[in-house]
Amino acid sequence: MKLDLRSVPRYFLNPPVPGFANGRAVRLVDLSTKGARLELVEPLEPGEQVFLQIVSASGELTVEGTILWCEIDSLLMDMVHDSYLVGVAFARTSETVNGLLDALCGKDQAIRIEDFRDHDRYNITAPLTGSFGDIAPVSLLDISLRGVRISSLTRIAVGTGANLRFQVDGESGPTDVFGKVVWTTPGANGETQAGLLISNEDEQMRQTIHRLCVLGEARIDVDSLRRKFDQLRVAAARQKVAR
Numbered sequence: 001m002k003l004d005l006r007s008v009p010r011y012f013l014n015p016p017v018p019g020f021a022n023g024r025a026v027r028l029v030d031l032s033t034k035g036a037r038l039e040l041v042e043p044l045e046p047g048e049q050v051f052l053q054i055v056s057a058s059g060e061l062t063v064e065g066t067i068l069w070c071e072i073d074s075l076l077m078d079m080v081h082d083s084y085l086v087g088v089a090f091a092r093t094s095e096t097v098n099g100l101l102d103a104l105c106g107k108d109q110a111i112r113i114e115d116f117r118d119h120d121r122y123n124i125t126a127p128l129t130g131s132f133g134d135i136a137p138v139s140l141l142d143i144s145l146r147g148v149r150i151s152s153l154t155r156i157a158v159g160t161g162a163n164l165r166f167q168v169d170g171e172s173g174p175t176d177v178f179g180k181v182v183w184t185t186p187g188a189n190g191e192t193q194a195g196l197l198i199s200n201e202d203e204q205m206r207q208t209i210h211r212l213c214v215l216g217e218a219r220i221d222v223d224s225l226r227r228k229f230d231q232l233r234v235a236a237a238r239q240k241v242a243r
Contacts, residue, residue, distance in 0.1 A: 033101070038086040052088060121144045122212065132163075135156065139152070
């Protein structure tokens with residue numbers, strides 16, 4: 001299944017919207033016409049196909065999707081259950097979801113995420129090596145839509161610009177994007193870690209992150225994501241007071 005991963009507005013839902021994923025109760029914490037993030041108490045496997053049933057005041061709607069990632073959110077001390085966050089990519093754009101978002105925005109129950117936060121960061125869990133210009137090998141440590149953190153035994157200077165090349169697996173093509181070093185820091189084992197800014201390569205980076213997640217080779221930084229959710233809740237509350 002080839003997914004269209006071009007950018008669309010994503011909205012934080014406050015309060016979360018209830019629903020079901022393959023019959024399991026979930027809460028939708030953010031939503032777009034191309035995907036959603038869910039909270040639930042049972043894990044789902046990356047790559048698993050799901051039918052997401054969304055329950056709203058306007059009625060119920062069902063969309064088909066693929067689980068991109070599933071991460072534990074927090075360990076609850078009452079020992080009743082753990083909580084998980086799940087990322088879902090829809091198989092196709094849903095106009096019915098678009099209508100639901102319009103209704104939620106009209107009630108101040110949805111706030112556009114892109115206005116309040118940067119792009120999500122994913123930690124690389126499996127060894128992934130590549131090259132940065134003439135520097136090889138380099139190890140990829142984490143990745144986002146607009147950046148990559150790499151590690152190398154070769155010293156890398158701030159301001160260096162070069163092509164970052166790597167390949168996720170044999171089925172997907174190579175990723176080849178231009179990056180510019182915006183910061184460096186010494187690593188614990190004598191290596192250099194560098195932060196690369198990636199510009200104007202959104203589609204290629206989306207496809208790469210999607211493939212890494214489905215293969216279980218990248219995990220979203222849940223702590224960072226949770227902090228962003230908390231900031232969005234504060235922003236939503238201020239927005240309601242201002243109105």
